[in-house]
Amino acid sequence: MGQPIDGRAVAQKVNAETSLQVERLKVNGVVPGLAVIMVGDDPASFSYVLAKEKKAQELGFKSFIYRMPPTTTQQELLELVRSCNENAEIHGILVQSPLPVALNEHELVMAIVPEKDVDGFHPINVGLCALGAPHALRPCTPAGIVRLLQECKVSTRGKRVVIIGRSRIVGLPLAHLLLQRGEFGDATLTVCHSRTPDLGSETRRAEILISAVGQAHLVKADMVRPGAVVIDVGVNRVEDATKPRGYRIVGDIDYDAVLPVASFVTPVPGGVGPMTIAMLMANTVQACRTQTGL
Numbered sequence: 316m317g318q319p320i321d322g323r324a325v326a327q328k329v330n331a332e333t334s335l336q337v338e339r340l341k342v343n344g345v346v347p348g349l350a351v352i353m354v355g356d357d358p359a360s361f362s363y364v365l366a367k368e369k370k371a372q373e374l375g376f377k378s379f380i381y382r383m384p385p386t387t388t389q390q391e392l393l394e395l396v397r398s399c400n401e402n403a404e405i406h407g408i409l410v411q412s413p414l415p416v417a418l419n420e421h422e423l424v425m426a427i428v429p430e431k432d433v434d435g436f437h438p439i440n441v442g443l444c445a446l447g448a449p450h451a452l453r454p455c456t457p458a459g460i461v462r463l464l465q466e467c468k469v470s471t472r473g474k475r476v477v478i479i480g481r482s483r484i485v486g487l488p489l490a491h492l493l494l495q496r497g498e499f500g501d502a503t504l505t506v507c508h509s510r511t512p513d514l515g516s517e518t519r520r521a522e523i524l525i526s527a528v529g530q531a532h533l534v535k536a537d538m539v540r541p542g543a544v545v546i547d548v549g550v551n552r553v554e555d556a557t558k559p560r561g562y563r564i565v566g567d568i569d570y571d572a573v574l575p576v577a578s579f580v581t582p583v584p585g586g587v588g589p590m591t592i593a594m595l596m597a598n599t600v601q602a603c604r605t606q607t608g609l
């Protein structure tokens with residue numbers, strides 16, 4: 316029988332480390348500042364932004380939340396990003412996805428100065444991360460997954476690792492991280508995606524299987540190699556009349572069926588999700604230290 320990986324507990328540990336660094340910065344008269352820009356009223360984005368604001372405040376950051384109306388123009392957003400770039404109290408900036416379709420997210424990410432790009436999505440940071448630069452701002456979800464593996468003492472060195480999904484926010488940068496040299500890199504890596512013809516034949520070979528697709532219960536027990544470590548990034552709503560909201564959140568992995576086959580599995584919720592926010596806070600402190608030289 317496999318063990319669940321408690322992402323909330325690991326996130327708490329990361330947050331405690333961040334909190335210590337915040338204390339040290341405050342002794343030097345510096346308070347880390349995080350700016351979050353959200354446009355429109357997408358309910359999921361709203362709750363993500365709220366969670367980031369809450370965590371930033373809990374950790375003693377200065378939090379700058381910009382909730383912009385859906386009618387905001389690209390030009391207005393570019394100006395907002397530029398003013399955050401120039402604001403010395405702001406060390407990290409992120410633009411919450413998704414944006415209304417009329418807006419160009421790529422252009423906005425490009426407008427953030429790379430040293431304040433705490434999501435790690437700017438091409439400079441993507442490049443630094445791919446090249447294994449030690450102080451690159453790494454994308455939060457992939458960095459959180461690597462930290463979960465470290466905490467569970469699951470080395471990836473030489474292991475057959477299969478990632479399902481190649482998005483620019485999860486699958487692709489995670490592949491970059493797992494190909495770095497080191498005990499939590501050096502993977503023998505396969506990246507699957509929507510054009511992979513026989514997903515099960517790939518996943519069954521995985522000693523470590525990571526799914527970042529966004530399809531409820533895509534990965535069944537017969538797609539998992541016995542004893543594999545399984546990391547579930549997916550966040551999917553499925554109808555559930557027993558819940559007050561009429562739905563519940565599940566991952567990409569058929570958790571109840573896979574747990575008995577695997578050695579470790581991350582639950583959804585409570586696995587990768589809390590790590591993403593924890594790593595965002597850690598990135599903000601890292602950015603603050605780089606910018607202030609402290």
Ligand code: NAD
Pocket residue numbers: 456479480481482483484485486507508509510511514527528529530548549550551587588589591
């Ligand atoms: P995306 O839509 O950008 O990418 C999905 C990827 O899955 C694509 O590369 C696509 O090729 C692949 N794919 C689609 N169908 C497939 C199939 N049948 N077989 C194999 N591959 C297939 O999504 P994303 O932004 O990477 O997010 C993926 C999931 O992870 C979503 O559910 C998202 O909500 C979740 N997510 C969670 C966190 C977190 O912190 N927990 C963070 C980011 C994303």
